[in-house]
Amino acid sequence: MPVDLKTLYPKLIHLMLDTVFVVDSDNQIVFVSDACEALLGYRADELTGTLITHYMHPDDLPATRASIIRVMNGQPHFDFRNRYIRKDGGVVNILWAAFWSDEVGARIGVARNVTALTRAEDELRFLAHHDPLTKLTNRSVFNDRLESALHSARRHNTKVALLFLDINDFKLINDVHGHAAGDRVLCAIARRLERCVRDTDTVARMGGDEFTMLLSDIASEEAVAEKVAQILAIMAEPLGDEFDGLDMPSCSIGVACYPADGEDADTLLSHADSEMYQVKRRRSAAG
Incomplete structure (x- = not known):
């Protein structure tokens, strides 16, 4: 029996440890995978329909908005880092890979939690000096x-x-x-x-x-x-x-x-x- 890939893809997305976001041109979250709860502490249904900018760390907003403009202008961004505020008030460091899809009419991003890596890098920089x-x-x-x-x-x-x-x-x-x-x-x-x-x-x-x-x-x-x-x-x-x-x-x-x-x-x-x-x-x- 042939595998129905269209049925399989959504299941695979929700199995990913990284979080998949689909965000429209007005910064509204259209879709987010289940991994968002581990990343930000919110369930997918709590995030869907809200503005993604609401969760961004305020100190990172200017750089993040610049990255958004870049992606929406057709330039994928595969190594962008910023911080988000979790539901419990904690801060999470995120590494993004994002691109704009004309077919979907939205930008698609994959977010990876790199908080532990960032702390290790900061510690190495500190110890160097x-x-x-x-x-x-x-x-x-x-x-x-x-x-x-x-x-x-x-x-x-x-x-x-x-x-x-x-x-x-x-x-x-x-x-x-x-x-x-x-x-x-x-x-x-x-x-x-x-x-x-x-x-x-x-x-x-x-x-x-x-x-x-x-x-x-x-x-x-x-x-x-x-x-x-x-x-x-x-x-x-x-x-x-x-x-x-x-x-x-x-x-x-x-x-x-x-x-x-x-x-x-x-x-x-x-x-x-x-x-x-x-x-x-x-x-x-x-x-």
Whole structure:
């Protein structure tokens, strides 16, 4: 017996894990497959006859409308991404393949949920630029920003300060309380250092218990000294009760200013690092 394909096609469409939409020229949903409930939380009968634009994330409307115009002008769009608002208020990331059908008089689109993929991509992008533990800027990005800041300072005849911070006796925390406790302390330090910078500044973890801070367009060396004093004061604040009696470690800070202490990144980093170790040695000698 021959297979009746016309009868089979609708059944196949409703079996698809991706959602099929048929939308007319006025953005009204004419047909939607059953997979819409998993995608948006609405049954097919709840969506049919409503405007598809009603469910689009408002921040994505301009780009989505541009894609709609493209498709209606006869240019299929097979790699468009946007966000929709689910019935429960959640946000879903969707990858679309859509084209206009003159025969049907509507655009036909297939929507795939790529929320998990989008989150994974965002996480990879974040990890490429940030330290995975503290979420601070990482060494590579910090070095790029330092080069950019120096380039700008040369052009505009401004000053830049570089601070190199080392946490004193941090190894004792790991040895006595364990690495998990040490990691929590490093995260607490990161949050405190973030409180000390402007939006135009950068604080980074260089590795281990070493941090750097880039202060762009500084007014004077006195302003840098005030910043160091602020950091030391914030670092001296006790840790909360959730740290089970752990004391907040102190830090040693070395400073290098452009152009007084060097005119390139390597020289400034070396100067700040050297000064930091001098501070640490004076601290050790003082007992």
